[in-house]
Amino acid sequence: EPEVTQTPSHQVTxxxxxxxLRCVPISNHLYFYWYRQILGQKVEFLVxxxxxxxxxxxxxxxxxxxxxxxxxxNFTLKIRSTKLEDSAMYFCASSQGPSGGGETQYFGPxxxxxxx
Amino acid sequence: xxxxxxxxxxxxxxxxxxxxxxxxxxxxxxxYLFWYVQYPNQGLQLLLKYTTGATLVKGINGxxxxxxxxxxxxxxxxxxxxxxxxxxxxCAVSINYKLSFGAGTTVTVxx
Numbered sequence: 001e002p003e004v005t006q007t008p009s010h011q012v013t014x015x016x017x018x019x020x021l022r023c024v025p026i027s028n029h030l031y032f033y034w035y036r037q038i039l040g041q042k043v044e045f046l047v048x049x050x051x052x053x054x055x056x057x058x059x060x061x062x063x064x065x066x067x068x069x070x071x072x073x074n075f076t077l078k079i080r081s082t083k084l085e086d087s088a089m090y091f092c093a094s095s096q097g098p099s100g101g102g103e104t105q106y107f108g109p110x111x112x113x114x115x116x
Numbered sequence: 117x118x119x120x121x122x123x124x125x126x127x128x129x130x131x132x133x134x135x136x137x138x139x140x141x142x143x144x145x146x147x148y149l150f151w152y153v154q155y156p157n158q159g160l161q162l163l164l165k166y167t168t169g170a171t172l173v174k175g176i177n178g179x180x181x182x183x184x185x186x187x188x189x190x191x192x193x194x195x196x197x198x199x200x201x202x203x204x205x206x207c208a209v210s211i212n213y214k215l216s217f218g219a220g221t222t223v224t225v226x227x
Contacts, residue, residue: 004159033214042220043160043206048213055213091159098213102148102167105215107160 002026004108006092012114013082021077021111023092032075033093033105034067036060043091049075050098082115089113118143118211120190122218130226135179135194137221139207142188148210149190151181154220155203163205166190177201197225 005024013019025032034046048055049067066078075094079086089110097103123138141147148167152160164175171183177200181192190207202225207218 031213035215043215043217045214045216050213058214093160102165102210104150104162104165106162107152109159 004092004094004106006090006108006111008111009109010112010114012116015084015115016081019079019082019113021079021090021092021113023075023077023094023108024073025075025092025094026106027073029094029096029106031055031095031098031103031105032067032069033095034077035091035093035107036088037091037110038085038088046077046090055098079113082113084115087113087115118145118147118209119216120149120207120209120218122207122221124221125219126222126224128224128226129197131199132196135192135197135201135223137192137205137207137223139181139190139192139218140188141190141207141209143209149181149183150208150210150215151175151179151190151192152206152208152217153203154206160206163192197223199225199227201225 007022032049037043047057047061064080068076091110092108093105095103095105120141150165151163164173166183174180179194204220204222206220208215
């Protein structure tokens with residue numbers, strides 16, 4: 001069964017460093033998403049991406065964050081200068097159609113980011 | 117704005133007992149509603165979803181949920197809990213290009 005994969009599973013970085021989280025969505029999906037879950041809190045939407053551009057972003061997704069689909073398979077989230085409060089589990093998801101149409105989003109296993 | 121509220125952050129049930137997890141939504145338009153499960157150290161897995169049509173939705177692992185417009189609810193049930201049901205459960209509503217999640221309910225199952 002096709003699945004969303006994410007690398008790395010864990011990442012430890014120093015405050016102020018850049019990190020890139022990588023995701024390989026399901027191959028025939030067209031919509032891509034990033035969410036995060038701070039320990040003990042709810043899953044929060046960060047950004048959605050379709051047709052090589054951002055469809056929607058949350059207030060969390062400020063200028064420190066960027067997303068890219070560098071090739072036909074990868075989808076990346078870059079944090080330019082990490083802060084302590086960026087420590088969280090980051091989930092990638094993908095769907096065939098838009099979420100607003102009731103399409104299912106399929107989630108990856110997550111990358112746990114720890115900023116020291 | 118569309119949102120969901122999960123009542124009860126933690127539910128403890130005996131093995132074989134009914135599991136009932138509560139979710140209420142607020143939406144100005146007919147909502148698309150989802151239940152996801154997160155097992156320890158894993159990602160989110162879809163249990164079931166409601167889009168249109170039948171209001172009683174059956175999902176994986178014996179779970180089902182009923183969409184009740186009059187009560188703005190989408191509660192998740194399973195008639196008989198199994199030890200493997202121990203996990204965190206999230207209700208979510210689909211809005212445009214994103215999912216908005218509830219705070220989650222952790223289920224523990226007692227032998």
